Amino acid sequence: MLQFPFWKVALIVITLIWGVVMALPNVVNMSGAPGFLPKEGVNLGLDLRGGVYLEMEIRPDDVIGGRLEVFARDVRGALARTDSADPVAHLAEVNGRSMTIKLTRADGAGNFPVEDAVARINKVNGPLEGGLAGGKTYDVARAGPDAVLITVPENSENLMMADALAKTETIVRRRVDPDGVAEIAITPSGTSRMVLEAPGEPDPERLKSLLSRDGRMTFNIVDDSPSSIAAAQAGVVKPGYRLLSGPTTGDLLVRSIPEIVGSDIANASQGNDEANRPQINFRLNSNGARKFFETTRANTNKRFAIVLDDVIMSAPNINEPIAGGNVRITGDFTMEEAQDLAAIISAGEMPAKLQFLDQRTVSATLGRDSINAGIQASIIGILLVAGFMVVAYNLLGIFAVISLAANVILIFGGLSGLGATLTLPGIAGIILTIGMAVDANVLVFERIREEQQSGRSLLTAVQAGYERALSTILDANITTLIAAAILYLLGSGPVKGFAATLAIGIVTSVFTAFVVTRWLTVMWIKAFRPKKLSV
Amino acid sequence: MLMKFWPKETHLNFMSLRMAGLVLSIALLTASAFFLITRGLNFGVDFAGGTAMELNATETVNESTVRAAIPFSADVNAAVGTDARHIVVVKFGEAPEGLLGEEFQALTAEEKVERASGATNELVVRSLKEKLAITDDQILRNDSVGPKVSQELFRDGITALVVALVLMLAYIWYRFEWQFSIGAVAALAHDVIITLGVFSFLQLEFNLTTIAALLTIIGYSMNDTVVVFDRVREEKRKYKKMPDRQVIDLALNSTLSRTLLTSGTTLIALLAIFFLGGPVLRGMSFALIWGIVIGTYSSIFIASSIVLSLGMDLTQKTVDDTPGFQGVE
Numbered sequence: 001m002l003q004f005p006f007w008k009v010a011l012i013v014i015t016l017i018w019g020v021v022m023a024l025p026n027v028v029n030m031s032g033a034p035g036f037l038p039k040e041g042v043n044l045g046l047d048l049r050g051g052v053y054l055e056m057e058i059r060p061d062d063v064i065g066g067r068l069e070v071f072a073r074d075v076r077g078a079l080a081r082t083d084s085a086d087p088v089a090h091l092a093e094v095n096g097r098s099m100t101i102k103l104t105r106a107d108g109a110g111n112f113p114v115e116d117a118v119a120r121i122n123k124v125n126g127p128l129e130g131g132l133a134g135g136k137t138y139d140v141a142r143a144g145p146d147a148v149l150i151t152v153p154e155n156s157e158n159l160m161m162a163d164a165l166a167k168t169e170t171i172v173r174r175r176v177d178p179d180g181v182a183e184i185a186i187t188p189s190g191t192s193r194m195v196l197e198a199p200g201e202p203d204p205e206r207l208k209s210l211l212s213r214d215g216r217m218t219f220n221i222v223d224d225s226p227s228s229i230a231a232a233q234a235g236v237v238k239p240g241y242r243l244l245s246g247p248t249t250g251d252l253l254v255r256s257i258p259e260i261v262g263s264d265i266a267n268a269s270q271g272n273d274e275a276n277r278p279q280i281n282f283r284l285n286s287n288g289a290r291k292f293f294e295t296t297r298a299n300t301n302k303r304f305a306i307v308l309d310d311v312i313m314s315a316p317n318i319n320e321p322i323a324g325g326n327v328r329i330t331g332d333f334t335m336e337e338a339q340d341l342a343a344i345i346s347a348g349e350m351p352a353k354l355q356f357l358d359q360r361t362v363s364a365t366l367g368r369d370s371i372n373a374g375i376q377a378s379i380i381g382i383l384l385v386a387g388f389m390v391v392a393y394n395l396l397g398i399f400a401v402i403s404l405a406a407n408v409i410l411i412f413g414g415l416s417g418l419g420a421t422l423t424l425p426g427i428a429g430i431i432l433t434i435g436m437a438v439d440a441n442v443l444v445f446e447r448i449r450e451e452q453q454s455g456r457s458l459l460t461a462v463q464a465g466y467e468r469a470l471s472t473i474l475d476a477n478i479t480t481l482i483a484a485a486i487l488y489l490l491g492s493g494p495v496k497g498f499a500a501t502l503a504i505g506i507v508t509s510v511f512t513a514f515v516v517t518r519w520l521t522v523m524w525i526k527a528f529r530p531k532k533l534s535v
Numbered sequence: 536m537l538m539k540f541w542p543k544e545t546h547l548n549f550m551s552l553r554m555a556g557l558v559l560s561i562a563l564l565t566a567s568a569f570f571l572i573t574r575g576l577n578f579g580v581d582f583a584g585g586t587a588m589e590l591n592a593t594e595t596v597n598e599s600t601v602r603a604a605i606p607f608s609a610d611v612n613a614a615v616g617t618d619a620r621h622i623v624v625v626k627f628g629e630a631p632e633g634l635l636g637e638e639f640q641a642l643t644a645e646e647k648v649e650r651a652s653g654a655t656n657e658l659v660v661r662s663l664k665e666k667l668a669i670t671d672d673q674i675l676r677n678d679s680v681g682p683k684v685s686q687e688l689f690r691d692g693i694t695a696l697v698v699a700l701v702l703m704l705a706y707i708w709y710r711f712e713w714q715f716s717i718g719a720v721a722a723l724a725h726d727v728i729i730t731l732g733v734f735s736f737l738q739l740e741f742n743l744t745t746i747a748a749l750l751t752i753i754g755y756s757m758n759d760t761v762v763v764f765d766r767v768r769e770e771k772r773k774y775k776k777m778p779d780r781q782v783i784d785l786a787l788n789s790t791l792s793r794t795l796l797t798s799g800t801t802l803i804a805l806l807a808i809f810f811l812g813g814p815v816l817r818g819m820s821f822a823l824i825w826g827i828v829i830g831t832y833s834s835i836f837i838a839s840s841i842v843l844s845l846g847m848d849l850t851q852k853t854v855d856d857t858p859g860f861q862g863v864e
Contacts (some may be wrong), residue, residue, distance in 0.1 A: 435804030
């Protein structure tokens with residue numbers, strides 16, 4: 001216990017130097033330092049720097065229902081006969097996570113060709129991307145004399161959710177951070193959730209409005225004859241058309257089947273028109289540009305509606321066939337609106353609507369206030385504890401205070417080195433650790449005192465004090481570490497920050513109290529050879 | 536210096552007070568159960584859902600103008616916030632459906648339940664911006680939690696507490712004997728229940744940081760209990776013939792100065808947080824301060840008394856004292 005060979009001293013010194021180097025960027029601006037030194041201090045949590053926290057979810061019912069609706073189109077194709085026999089007319093109905101296909105026309109013998117329909121549907125029922133080759137995505141089964149039931153087995157469901165979550169994550173990122181420069185963290189959690197943390201963002205509503213749109217962009221041919229629109233407004237919509245409206249166009253009838261869809265768009269950006277008003281420019285990919293040219297050639301002098309999430313953004317007249325695939329939307333946009341819309345259009349369509357579960361915003365002002373209050377509480381707390389230790393234990397107390405200082409440095413070094421996040425409860429965790437850190441010192445000092453009282457010489461008393469206290473110190477700290485670990489695993493946000501500082505603090509305080517203080521004590525005894533230490 | 540005034544040896548008969556301790560604890564536990572049942576806990580938005588908002592108070596933004604600007608009845612109070620800033624605290628659940636706009640009313644019943652809280656939040660922010668010209672930076676804090684997340688947070692919080700208790704039980708069982716394990720966990724449950732009782736009695740806000748505080752109390756109380764138990768085991772081995780009661784009293788007395796010193800320094804640090812750390816940390820530091828007091832009491836009067844009642848048998852275990860690392864010199 002009292003021997004400190006060179007390698008041990010070296011290890012202690014290296015650890016302390018590491019702590020100082022890692023902690024340094026928190027107090028000194030290190031931007032001009034040599035490359036091997038860390039430049040960044042500890043990460044501050046949103047509660048200390050201000051920003052928006054959003055927890056979002058995509059619902060399995062929406063994801064799977066959406067997939068089934070897409071599959072319904074394949075089923076329609078599969079059941080449409082191309083030979084001379086009658087096509088099997090059918091009705092598809094998506095009901096939550098299953099789809100029922102009802103056959104409506106019997107064959108010549110008066111039977112519904114259910115088995116045939118199942119076989120035809122299975123031909124278009126291939127494996128999912130990421131699934132087993134040769135596997136089937138859906139379970140297709142006969143359900144009665146004229147019905148087929150399509151359900152989604154669990155492994156397909158899991159793949160669909162994983163795929164949808166990954167796609168949603170990409171789209172969310174592209175929408176909120178189109179240039180990839182912002183410091184926004186998007187973290188998926190579980191099978192259907194993700195958490196977005198945007199430091200410095202003051203307004204959650206802007207993020208939410210960016211993210212709550214489906215982003216389904218289509219170009220549809222318009223029927224703007226007043227009689228058809230009037231009929232549709234009265235409730236009689238022309239077959240194959242839908243009645244949509246937009247802020248600048250009013251009610252218009254558009255063809256249900258779009259000419260150009262989101263996947264035809266290469267990218268979109270905010271630009272300015274001749275009068276320097278914000279507009280949205282976008283470029284179609286080669287396939288889209290070809291379709292666009294053909295459609296505009298075939299529909300000259302009609303109007304073309306640009307529809308985003310069932311709202312007509314603009315419906316310009318087609319004066320001539322347009323080649324090249326560059327399109328623009330002009331309208332009454334502010335710069336910010338045009339930028340946001342461009343980001344939504346380029347990011348593409350969400351696989352399912354995002355639901356917002358939890359939103360927390362802290363302003364930068366409150367963040368600064370919290371840091372001030374935290375620093376004030378820390379400094380006063382540390383000074384009081386240090387003063388108390390010196391008063392209680394004199395010289396040993398001074399050693400304990402030195403190791404307490406080393407402890408604070410190591411906690412900050414550890415937080416910075418591990419990339420942990422410091423939150424306001426985390427600051428409380430540091431102060432609490434400092435209060436508790438003296439425990440290991442106290443346990444040892446009390447032992448030394450007892451051993452001295454029972455008449456042992458100073459060195460043997462110190463030796464016995466450390467030896468006897470070790471098992472207690474470890475037991476006591478392991479139990480606290482268990483609590484911190486659970487808190488880290490099950491906690492979120494600020495509470496996680498608290499757990500991280502508590503855990504790091506436990507490790508560093510055992511090290512500083514048991515190793516650093518002991519080293520200091522031993523060095524003192526060897527240098528000054530006192531007969532007794534006042535404890 | 537200070538320790539010179541501390542008697543060299545104390546001979547307090549803690550175990551003779553254990554019946555008094557038992558009566559006190561049962562009274563506190565009963566009172567806690569009573570308050571928890573009749574008053575319940577004052578859940579913050581983390582667990583109750585809804586919105587909690589803090590606004591920077593100015594001449595135009597104060598309790599009455601804010602109350603008037605919100606189109607339904609919300610809980611509005613003036614307060615002093617972090618770093619002594621004057622603030623207005625606004626709390627509300629869900630606005631009447633009629634105020635939430637056509638888009639909201641078109642939703643399905645299930646969607647309405649999930650979105651009401653967020654939609655109400657948007658409505659209030661919009662009203663405040665329109666009527667009081669509040670800027671984003673004046674909204675110091677705006678937390679809105681939906682019903683799904685609040686239920687999950689509560690469930691996770693309770694899970695964390697239970698898992699912590701079970702792991703502590705297992706660890707003590709491994710390091711000591713089952714009697715110690717029961718004593719330690721009974722003491723922890725005692726601390727947690729009485730702390731909850733105090734939160735219920737004072738109707739202090741119970742939120743995520745309170746759960747963090749409860750877990751820390753568990754860790755701390757356990758720490759204290761382990762120190763006493765280690766000493767009990769050591770004295771028992773040293774004085775094989777001494778009756779359990781005396782062994783425990785001896786152990787409690789010889790760890791007493793340590794117990795008081797550590798509690799003292801921890802309390803000093805916590806008082807600094809309580810008075811200077813601002814309102815966000817006040818609930819947490821209050822729980823911790825209370826927890827240290829009750830944790831220290833329970834390791835003496837609950838954990839040790841239970842070990843005494845259950846009896847000790849140290850002949851079974853001959854494990855080395857140092858868990859898992861003997862290499863330390």
